[in-house]
Each structure stands twice: as structure tokens, then as C-alpha cells.
Amino acid sequence: MNYLPKLLTLIACLCFSSLSPALTVPSYQLNDIKALSENSFLLIGKDPYLSFTPLSAGHDNAEAKLLTLNFQLKPGSDAPDDVRMELFFKESTSQAAPYFDSNYRMSFSVPKAHLNSNTPTFTIALPDNWPSGSTQRLRLDINGCAGCNFKALSYPNLSSRHLDTENRVIITPSHVFNGLTPISPDGIDITNNDWHLNDLERKNSQLTLTGGDPFLVSQALNIDTNELGGVQIHLRATPTINKAQDFQLFYASEKHGFVEGASTSLRVDPNADNEFKFIVPLAFLSSEKPQVKNLARIRLDLDGRVNQTEASWVIEKIKLVHYSELANKTHLIPRSRITNKRQRAHGFKLVMKSLNKIGSDIGFSIAYLLLLLTTALCFWRSYNK
């Protein structure tokens, strides 16, 4: 009989532990955010975000791709007209501390008026190949809204795509970064509107130089470098420039931003149509050690010499090309090219590279060898006379 209370206690504990997931209270992990009450938050720091595990309504998690958020902006908050948010949706398991991979995120803006309303609920679609799961955490960054006061009217939850979405406010993300994009054999076009400009002004389709340091920066690309061949660039100047122009292509990766050591300088002659069409090879990126996996962005510096400030440029096409395409377009690779690499060849590879370079001017190489032989023979005959 002495064992009865202990046995009952054990049974009670087992029953409680089996029920515990259902009884878990949803909670937020906060950074640079002050919790004013259980569901009320004040954004205080430079990097305010909250991470959470969204509730799943018991349906198949593979179908749960719609995330519903219900944050109300309290009156008086000095928020911009559009509140910028960023949702990170892949938690890295390789890190000891909670860490979200920046290659998996989406950016979006929610109108202030909507967040101020009594029904601030909005829904955002997660990518198709989002690695869903009941334990999958998400992180929501709220940017440019320091001092804003939010109230969570309900806990974020996931729902199925198949549910009726007619009454929902669906927010379309401006950018989705869903891991590294492998490059297709046809390449990837970078559209003209995707460029951030410096010392350049866009007028219709033309880019006019406005300063001495003109360059274009792409939006985030996040291209897998494994089969990357390079960047094909096709520009036209108006009025026509018939002299060689200097360009410099910088590339940012997961390891660095735009730095001189990760760039290629080129001097490109115009073609017969006075256009500048060339390829900057980047195939070496995947063989660098440690490997550069992500071509995050590119930046193209134009020739900013003073006497060309009157010139305007038209981007006919800028495209990332597949490795296989590079071999067919070697004629587009400028011969005047300085590539800064992190690793330099050495040993046997260096010797082979040097021999290749000597062999690239085959006419000279043959004439040079003949000259050496002829000279040696002439002196030998003269010596033996």
C-alpha cells in the first residue's frame, strides 16, 4: 500500500507529459524588442526581430504554406507609410546559437494604414520548397520602425493553400531569397530595372553619367557558383564611342562584399557596330578555397574618365551565363583582362599556366624557337670554321 501514492504520482506524470505539447504556451523570442505585456511589444534597438514557431492547425504540414500574421500597430507610433518587414524561414542547424540563413528570406512591406486598422491580419505565402515542419521556427524583422508599438492580436499560424483565400489580405513579397539558384544552361537575365545606380541617371532606357564614379549594382542574385560561367555584358553608348573602354566587374559573395580583391578589370574594344559586348569569366569562383558558393550581387563600374561625361549608356543585356556556354563564346572574353583571385596558381599548375600563356601566341612561339635554333647553329658553325 505504501507504493500506491508513488504509483499514482507516476501515472499522473506520464499522463501530463503526453499532453504537454498541446498545453505549450506559444511564445516569442525577442531581439531589440521590449515586451510591454504578454502580447504588446515596443521596438527599441537597431535590429528588432522576433522569432517564433507558428501554430499549425493540425493539417498536413506539407500543405501549410500560408503564414498569417496579426500584428496591430498602436496609434501614435511614428511608423513610415509602408512598414518594411523581412521573414527568415530557414533556421540553420549548423550553428550552436539560433541562427537564420540569410539565403532564405523574403522582404515585403505592409501599409501602415492596414496595420493601424482593427483587422490588421495579413497573409504571406511561403515558398513551395519551404522545409516545413512542426518545429520549424521563423524570424520576423521589422525594419525602419524604431519606437513603434505593436500588439499581437493572435499568434502567427500556418494554414493550407487549399483553404479559401478570398477574404485574406495577401502580401506579395518584393524579393524572395530561397537558397541559391542554380544557373540554367540558358543563363539568367538581369533585367534593366534591377540595377541600383551610382553617378548615373536613368532617362528612359539611357543611363547618363552624372559623376566621376559611375557604376551599377545588381539586386541580390544568390546564384550557385557551381556551374556559373560568367557575366555577359552588352552595352551601347550614345553618342557612339569608338575607343576602348575600361570596365571593372566586382562580385559579392557570402564571404565578402564588393572589394578590389574580388573584381576583374577589363579594357574592351567596341565591336563593328560600336557596341561593347563581352563576357567576364567567373567560372573560377567554384574552385576557390574555401569555395565561393554564392554569387550574391555584381557591380559593374563604367569608364568614368572626365572627357566622357557627355556619354550615355544603354544596357542591351546583362546576363549570367552557364559554364557550358563559356566555351562557345571565348571570342567575347576580352584579352585585356586582370582578374583578382584569392588563390594564385603555384607549382606545376603555375608552370603549365605560364606555358599556356606562351603558347597562346603560337606564331611568335614558333618564330622564337626557330630564332634560337638558327642563332645557335650560326655561332656553332662560325666556332668550328
Add this chain to the structure above:
Amino acid sequence: MKRPLNNRQFFVLALGLAVLLRLLLMPFFAHVDLFSEYRRVIYVLENGLYFDNAHRPIVFYIEMFFVWLSKLFITFSDGIFALPDPKQSVSGLLDYGFFLSDPNVFRHLFFFKLPYLLFDIATAVVIWRFVDKPEHKKIALLIWLFNPITLFATYIFGRFEVISLFFLAATALQLKQDHLFKATLLFSLSLLCREINLLYTPFFLLALIDFKDHAVRNALVVLASGLIIAILYLMPAWLMTKLGGDLTLFVGPNASQDGEAFKKLLSLGYYWFYPVIIGLATLAIYAWEIGNRSHAERYVLCCAIALFVYFGFNVHSVHYTAWLVIFPVLSLQYGKRVVLPFIILSAAWIVLWLLKTDTGVFTLFLAAPLSSDFIGMGHFPSFFQEHLASPQLSLHQAIQIMRALFLVVMGLFAYRLLSTKQAA
């Protein structure tokens, strides 16, 4: 039993090996100065501005002639050799990098150095004719053909010093043959190759004096020679101006700074100025005192010692040491024992410039045409700082020690040339 080589065989064998060695070096090394030089030459050729540059005109016209000739074999791409602003004719690293990355860089370098090869061989011939004794002849030829200093300056660094040295050697040969007028002409031409040759002018004029001859005749000879030298030296600039040339074609915006440097020099602001002036003045007295010797001997010995004085206190750039080579080689004609000083000079020069080098001398650019990957090799000063430097011996101290040793080598050279003890 093998027969020893006769003079002709020795000359052919040495020259053959030397030419092959030079041909092997020519296409594969360069310094940015070579590119800058030829970019100016090509600019003048393409724009027809033949009378707009009076700076070292002999060298410039020789290089221009060879570029014109080499157009049969090479195409000078606008993209590489374009000089947007002739006032800024010294190449930047980017332009030089494009030159090095060009697939035709080797043939460019080969043709650019071709005039230097011809003058180098011509100098060897002059030395061979200048020195009479067979043993001394051979030593002089070997030193000239295989010393690392002129090989480096001409075929690795890619500078034109041998053109100037050829005219100086030819002057000595003409003096030996008592052709004073021809010697004066050749000496004047040497002045149009390198400004430093002005340093020798007083000693050349003193060497023309024949102390057994009448004073008036000597005065006339020296005066006439001085006049010829002055006219020939100043004539290119005067003539070009008369022909409508603008001599400021390649004069950059830093010219005023150079003027400041010159003023500083005149105000004796440089620490080395006093010893050099004192040394040269003493040398002039010596040149007078050895008036009983031949024209050529006085010219060769005094010019050699003038340079020892100069280089005892200045080292300037790595390739300038090539100026030091010609007169001691010619002094072998007079039985001077210069072999050991040459060996020590070569060693001291290498060590000094390994330490004093910047990234442009021994590693960064010189091997670059072969493969730009050599750029990643680093250079000796960083190796020294990492592995050899200590609180007791910093890089700066090591350079100062080597400069002091260089002065000692100059002293040894001077002693050997002044000494009456003859080589065997």
C-alpha cells in the same frame, strides 16, 4: 690533349652563349618603365609628333626606328598602347596590367628590347677591340657579357642603358686611336642618351690635353671640343623648337616639383652633395697629375672613379648600377685588377636591392609577363621582416649596412684603378 681556344673561337663561343642567354631573357621579363617608354614612342609615331620631345633624343629615335620596323611583325593595339594624356605618360598599374595580360606581350617585349641587344653586342665588339692583351681581352669580354648587372638592367628591367654605354665605350676606342674629333662626336652623342654622362665632361676634356704638346694647341683642342659638345647637346632642343615642335609634349604637371628638387640640389640640400663635389674636384686634380698617360687611359680611369664617387653616396634605382660597368671593364686594357671588385660588386648589388627593393623591382612585375600569378609571391623585404629582422637589425638598418658596404666596394674599385700594381 685539347688545344686552348684561340681568340676568334673564344670570342664566337662567348658571344654565341651570351646572345642565346639574352634571347632567352628578352620576351619574359619587364618593368613598368619599359611599357611607359614605348607607349610614348608609339604615341609619337602614330601622331607624327617627331619634333616634340628633346629628352634623350638619340635613345628615343633609335627606339622609334625599331618600333617602326617591328610594325611588320606586330600590331600595336590601341586598347593597350593608347596614351589618353601625354602629360601623364608614366603608366599606371592598370594600364601596365592590361599590357601584361595581353597574349602578345612576349613578342612586344622581344621587339622592344631588340635595339638594346644590338647595342649590347656592339659594345662587346668595341671592348674586344679596345683591350689588346689576349688574357685581358677575354676577361673584359666575359665581364661585359655575363655580369648580372647589365643583364638585369637591359633584359629583365628592360632599360636602355647599354645605348649610352656603347657611345662611351666607342669614345674610349676613338681616343685610343687618337681620333679626338670622332671621340668628341661620340661623346656628345652619349650625352643625348643619358644626362648622367655630363658628369664625365670635365674629365673627357682634360683627357684631350696632350701635355707634350703646345699649350695654345691644347687650349684650342679643348675649346673646340667643348664647343662641339655644347652645340650638339643643345642643338636637338633648339632645332626642334625651330621646326615648330612643342617640347612640353611629355612634360607632366609634376614638372614644377622636379624644379623644386633641382633648386634643393643647387642649395646643397642633399647630404651626398658635399662628398661628391669634393671627390670630383680631387679627381680633376688627379686627372691633371696623370697627364703623361694616354688620352684613353685618363678618360677611362677618371670616368670610372667619377662614378665610384657618385655611387659611393647614391644608389638611386636598381638599373643605374649598369653605368658602373663599362669603364672598369675598359680599364683592363691598362692591367687594372678589377675581377674581384666586380664579383663583390655583383654580390653587394644583389643583396642591397633585395633589401631595398619595392614591389616593382625584383618580384611584382618582373616575372609578371610569364604569369600574373607570380605577383602573389611577395618580395624579399617582407620575408626579411617576417623571418630575419630583430630589434637589433631592422630592415632599415640592414639597408644602411649594405649601403655602407657598397661605398666600401666603390673604394676597393677606386683603389684597384689608382693602384699601379698590374694584373698578371
